[in-house]
Amino acid sequence: MVDFREEVRTWLNEHAPTEPRPRADAAAMREFDLAWQREQWEGGWAGIAWPDEYGGRGSSLVQQLIWHEEYARAGLPSMDACFVGLNHAGPTLIAQATEEQKSFHLPRILRGQDIWCQGFSEPGAGSDLASLSTKAELDGDHFVVTGQKIWTSFAMVADYQELLVRTTRGGTKHEGITWLICDMSSPGIDVRPIRTMDGQAEFCEVFYDEVRVPVSNVVGERDAGWRVAMSTLSFERGTAFTASQVQLARLVEQLIEIARDCTGPDGRRPAIADEELACRLATARAEVSALRAMTYAGVCRNLTAVQPGPEGSMLKLYYADMAKRVARLAMDVLGADGLRSTPLRERLVDWSGYYLHSFGASIGGGTSEIQRNIIGDRVLGLPR
Incomplete structure (x- = not known):
């Protein structure tokens, strides 16, 4: 290799x-x-x-x-x-x-011709995705879609959407869901970007007002959309957080470099001379190594698994908590300089933007609370 x-x-x-x-x-x-x-x-x-x-x-x-x-x-x-x-x-x-x-x-x-977005989460169906209520009623050879999705990344530039809708009521909440290919240029779609606290607007709300989607755009079978959506697990195979953990490791090393050059809290010595900051930087470096070891263990486990197991939630939870700790550490090392972009290796780093964005790590992809429930239930076997 x-x-x-x-x-x-x-x-x-x-x-x-x-x-x-x-x-x-x-x-x-x-x-x-x-x-x-x-x-x-x-x-x-x-x-x-x-x-x-x-x-x-x-x-x-x-x-x-x-x-x-x-x-x-x-x-x-x-x-x-x-x-x-x-x-x-x-x-x-x-x-x-x-x-x-x-x-x-x-x-x-x-080939880089089309962009897709994901129409899964709703205001009342985020972590509990199966509670979605956006409906699609059959009208001849089309479904007529009415409802709302939220936190739809890049919807404002997307050509198509993987859209989960409720096509049948009754039964369990996981039944009656259908996976549709939705053309984002269809009449009746209203995309509204959401500006987040880091100043960006990559998330969107998407509203559907009697949007017509051809029945031929159903993927899998009608009312079997939950199973279709879960099929993507076999392609992720435990590498989902590899790039994120490498980027986090790079960031920690950059912070150590900065701490040697910037003035610490006492206004006299470099930040790295401050005992508390030095200890937190060393801990962050050690935690990055632990995160890398967890990633490698997960990849090795998945080499022989039919599909990834619930252990992936441990990696997601550990990464989310660590990303927030490192972001806070960056602001403490930089002090007032963290409020403006800082030159680093011939590029500017928006540390305050990174700090604000870090809070989303424990929400996107399943909240930390949900991850803890999965770990307790499916890994540790604790009672519900």
């Missing part, structure tokens, strides 16, 4: 974008992300986890781990506007879609 790692590192060094990724301008961000996806496609690196028969790289789990590590080490974002198409919608189509659906959508995702 040494040769593979060197191949990945060399290609990324030669082809990764050199300009910063736009975030304030949605149109510019879309074009940037699609251009980078096209670059990966042309270089043979698109769809690192996708089977080769569907245009992907078909890489082994260990090769995926290496790719994510080197990708993060190159300073590239772990999540951009192409994330949902590559990691959720695309794999679900591979596992559950018709050949006609696959032949149209899969090449467009890999």
Whole structure:
């Protein structure tokens, strides 16, 4: 795998974008992300986890781990506007879609032609996704969709959406849900960006006012959408947080570097000379090593597993809590300088933005409370 790692590192060094990724301008961000996806496609690196028969790289789990590590080490974002198409919608189509659906959508995702967003969460159905109420009523050869989704990343620039709707009432709440391909240009869709406390607006509310979706856009079977949505687990295979933990490790090392140069709380010595800050920095470095060990253990476990087990919730919980601690540590090391962007290795780091954004780590992808419930119930076997 040494040769593979060197191949990945060399290609990324030669082809990764050199300009910063736009975030304030949605149109510019879309074009940037699609251009980078096209670059990966042309270089043979698109769809690192996708089977080769569907245009992907078909890489082994260990090769995926290496790719994510080197990708993060190159300073590239772990999540951009192409994330949902590559990691959720695309794999679900591979596992559950018709050949006609696959032949149209899969090449467009890999080649950087389309962006997908995810229409799962609702104001009353976030962590309890099966409580969703957005309805789709059958009208001839179309479903008529009415309702609302929220926290839909990149909906303002998306071409298509993986949309969960309720098509039948009665039975358990997991029954009667259908997975639809929704064209985001359809009449009746209203997308409203949500500005978060870090100043960004990548999340959106999406409202559906009698939106017509062809029955031919059902993926899997009608009323079996819960099973279809869960099928993406077989493609994630434990590498989901690899890039995030590598980026966190880089950030800790950067903070140690900064602490040697900036003035500490006493106004006289470097921050790293402060005993409390030095201890917290050392602890953060040790915790990053523990996080990396947990990641590797999870990958090894999944090499022989049919699908990932509940142990992944331990990694998610540990990462979320640590990300917030490191963000707070950064603000304590920098003091007042943390309120403005700081030069670091020929680029600016928005430390205050990172601090504000860190709170979302314990919400996105399943709240920390939900992760603790999963660990207690499915890993430790505690009573409900």
